[in-house]
Amino acid sequence: MADRQSVSIAIMGSGGAGALTAGNFLLEAASAAGWQGLLSRTVGPQIRGGEAAALLRLGTQPVECLSEKFDLVVGIDWLNAHRFGAEIQAGPQTLVISDPRGGELPPAIASAGARIFEVPFKNMAKAIPNGRANMIALGIAGRLLGLALDLLSKVIEKRLSDKGEDAIAASRAGISAGFDAAAGLDFGLRFAPPKAQSGRRWLVSGNEAAALGAVRGGIRFAAAYPITPATEILEWLAPNLAKMGGTLLQAEDELAAINMIIGASFGGTPALTATSGPGLSLMIEALGLATAAEMPIVVIDVMRSGPSTGIPTKSEQADLNIAVYGFHGDAPHLVVAPQSIGDCLFTTQWATYLAEALQTPAIVLSDQFIGQARAAIERPADVAFIGQRLKATDIAGAYKRYAAAVNGISPMAIPGTRGGQYTADGLTHTERGTPTSGEADHAAQLDKRRDKLERFNFGDHWATCEGTGDLAVITWGSLTGAAREGIEHAARDGVEASLLAPRLLSPVQPERFARALEGRKRALIVEQSHGAQFYRYLRAHYDLPDEVRVLNRPGPLPIRSSEVHRAITEWRS
Amino acid sequence: MNGAVGVPKITSLADLFAVAYRIEADAVERYELLADQMETHNNPELVAVFRDLCRAEKIHRDEIQRLAGDIDVVTHARQLPCWGRGDSPEEVDLGAAHYMMTPWHALQMALEGEKRALDFFTSVMETTEDSQVKRLAEEFAEEEAEHVNLVHRLLRRYPQPAASWSSDPDPPIAQE
Amino acid sequence: MSGLDTRLACKPADYKSDIKPIWCPGCGDYHVLMSFTRAFAELGLPPEQIVVVSGIGCSSRIPAYTNCYGFHGVHGRSLALAAGLKVTRPELTVVVASGDGDGYSIGGNHFLHACRRNIDMTYVVMDNRVYGMTKGQPSPTTEPDFDTALSPGGTGLRPFHPLVIALASGANFIARCFSGEPNATASVLVEAIRHPGFSFVEILSPCVTFRPDESEWKHLVHPAPVAATSDPGKAARRIMTDDGFNIGVLYRGDRKPYAPQVGRPSVELSELEKDFEL
DSSP, rough: OOOOOEEEEEEEEEEOOHHHHHHHHHHHHHHHHTEEEEEEEEESSSSSSSEEEEEEEEESOOOOOOOBBSSSSESSSSSGGGGGGGGGGOTTOEEEEEEEEOOOHHHHTTTTEEEEEOOOHHHHHHSSOOOOHHHHHHHHHHHHHHHOHHHHHHHHEEEEEEEEHHHHHHHHHHHHHHHHHHHOOOOOOOOOOOOOOOOOEEEEHHHHHHHHHHHHHOEEEEEEOOOOTTHHHHHHHHHHHHHOOOOEEEOSSSSHHHHHHHHHHTTOEEEEEOHHHHHHHHHHHHHHHHHOOOOOEEEEEOBBBBBBTTTTTTTOOOHHHHHHHSSSSSSSOEEEESSSHHHHHHHHHHHHHHHHHHTSSEEEEEHHHHHHHHHEEOOOOOOOOOOOOOOOOOOSSSSSOOOOOOOBBOOBBBBOOOOOEEEESSSBBBBSSBBBOOHHHHHHHHHHHHHHHTTOOOEEEEEEEEEOOSSEOOOTTTHHHHHHHHHHHHHHHOOOEEEEEEEEEEOHHHHHHHHHHHTEEEEEEEOOOOOOOOHHHHHHHHHOOOOEEEEEESSOOOOOHHHHHHHHOOOOO | OOOOOOOOOOOOOHHHHHHHHHHHHHHHHHHHHHHHHHHHHTOHHHHHHHHHHHHHHHHHHHHHHHHTSOOHHHHHHHSSSOTSOOOOOTOGEEEEEEEOOOOHHHHHHHHHHHHHHHHHHHHHHHHOOOOOHHHHHHHHHHHHHHHHHHHHHHHHSOOOTTTTOOSSSSSSOOOO | TTTTSSSOOOOOGGGGGSSOOOOOOEEEEHHHHHHHHHHHHTTOOOGGGEEEEOOEEEEEEEEGGGGSEEESSSOOOOOHHHHHHHOTTSSSSSEEEEHHIIIIIITHHHHHHHHHHHHHHEEEEOOOSSSHHHHHHHOOSSSOOOOOSSSSSSOOOOOOOOHHHHHHTTEEEEEETTOOOOOHHHHHHHHHSSSSEEEEEOOOOOOOOOGGGGHHHHHHHHHOOOOOBBBBHHHHHHHHHSSOOEEEEEEEOOOOOOOOOOOSSSSSSGGGGGGTTO
């Protein structure tokens, strides 16, 4: 059932129809009108011309997850749309705009009992010189949302400025035609259009937000090897690092990328790379090197469906194990996970700060969903976390790089500093850094690297803890929004539940966790992993209440807030 | 090394002093290095031999510096073009070392070095047109000839080692 | 390793650390270490301005034996470490040390791209035609009939020709040296370090323990019959047809090194978010 505080729209088409572009423009126009929103997409396997659907949800409050049911489905055509299956559901209240010559409605929509309104996209587009069907779709959707025509026009002018006046004119004509076609159409929904928002609004993807967070945190070097769905992070960094006096180097493979950032870090420059599961697997050896040699680095893993090559364009939360446990030997390090698109900025910035402070690698577990979705959000607040490692300067006497000084953290000499010469090593080493096989040195360094993490005060950012009730919904990453919404809806049904979503996955925080769960008698674990990796991680490191249920499944279909809602309400104590 | 190509040209007394200094200084460096190697590799007898040889070369080196008087042999030696292609005459071949080497081997290395130095100074003496250089080269050659004799005498103390001198029952260890 | 040495270090001894090498006596790498310290002294660089980066293997132990900064990384990845370091700290002198296994086998791909990228650094590979540290397996430069436990009777594979590959991939300076001539090697290293761009120096460095036959090398090496060329075509022909024992600088290129501008921002940090503002 449609939530009156939000409206969900799907625009789909294939073969160059431009459905995704229409979705992007709609989000932008809606944001300008004051809506907050989230735009994701689902696509077929073709590189071009494949079936594609823009999935949009707009609301007056922050939107952090999509609904499974759509209020409006605009089908520019229905070719291969059955492949989207359960990802795009309609119901009796759904309004479906369909081209009679656009192919057969997919079964999920045809059988939903939705209202079908026919619009001959193809013919209308033909009637406009250089006309495109997706602009007609945009006009229809815009009209139904109550957006002003000139608002839509402004977006066109901005985004198509490099395509020339003819293209702009044709697009405007298309939008107008769509606008007219939707005149008098009753959406059937009563929703309150947003008030004009003050304050700065952003239109940003998780990947872009993460990249900006990195730069704000002090990253000035990145090594890049492209991989879906992380490449956009690197592509945003390429020009923007240069503007900040930094640089990005394209690597020949992930093995080079991870080692390049370690080299840069050794030289004193905070450094980052971004990858996905397969790339992270390649980087594991060098991540261990960075841990052993105590080099701060940040690696963003935009998780995709696995294992192995998996489903590169879909999201999952199954890299938790490799991120936390994947290094050979005992190699504690940092693992953090952003919880929303906006949080990608904070968490990556925080990760940079933590990595530098603790002189260790930080893995940021983002995922394809928040990485590639775009959101219209309030501008995130500035935060003061800037990477600042403890440096050794004015060195007198023999320098011991790895002699634990402040809570296990030892000052690092940067090349160029006289008297600070040392050789960083992955070999087990003495305080000076000299290779050793002695048990006392080995134990001392293992203790140091563990202690520096355990003694650090991570503060309240370690997790999101909200709400009351004897049931704790425990989740992480991009599912936080869906869990939160599920809890809200359950509360309206009179069932209370609290939310606990760790942002810091490693090192574990047993005391804080225990406090967060005080008084909770039941726990519902929610995660996007076939093997319930998060559940097993919680079991391994934390005390859970006596009654535990796990709501888990792999990708490609994200767990929806309605599923969490149902799991909460159906589990009465 | 086939042929002593690129030996520095001796055109003055300063050159000769500098080269002679360099030869001895190199030998000091190498014997010290070899002594350290023998220490790390648990061959104490050879530690003593190489430290002795090092001490002897230090005396020769310092003597040359004293003889040179006002000439700054250290700086001049550094400015001389490198040996270039060839080995320095008295250069001890580090490649001939072995962790189980015996004093006989060390002295053979020393002997090689002293002989080459002798040949070098002899050739300078025979080819130079400068009378002062010639006289000094002759002095140095005589000195080297004495060193050769000394090494021969030392060698008489040590028999040629048995064929199995380098046989170690333990295999090498893979450290990484 | 004195922290209070305020003199500009220019004696080779100033570039040696107090750590005693674990190399077998007789190892060519002792001579290479000598060449390094002599070259650094000749260049007159303060030791703290030099970084020696290495991978894994006997040759890769060299950083800790110098008094410079060092990074003893993982197997085969020294060139990547060095690339990240050099582009962010262009004022440092970066020397990368490797062996034939670390550099040409697992490090092969990075070798190609380092030559191509032409970042200003010097890559020194101590080639002893065997995996010494792991006890004697064949390496990419091992002769095809060299019998080992891992490949009984020999690999039967044609050895790698790293100088040709370096040339084809874009290295800007190519030389071959012999460890037994440390002064000559030192002067080549000086030239290689001074030469802009990616300088590749292969040093034939005998392994006394697993390749005792390499004691013959001192009789086989000879000066390269012609002077170095800057013509890649000529260099290719010469290098492809040499006997593997030509000693000297073989190629000097004039490619511009890859050196991105780093240091000062050209905009305020707050400018970057304009990408996202509605």
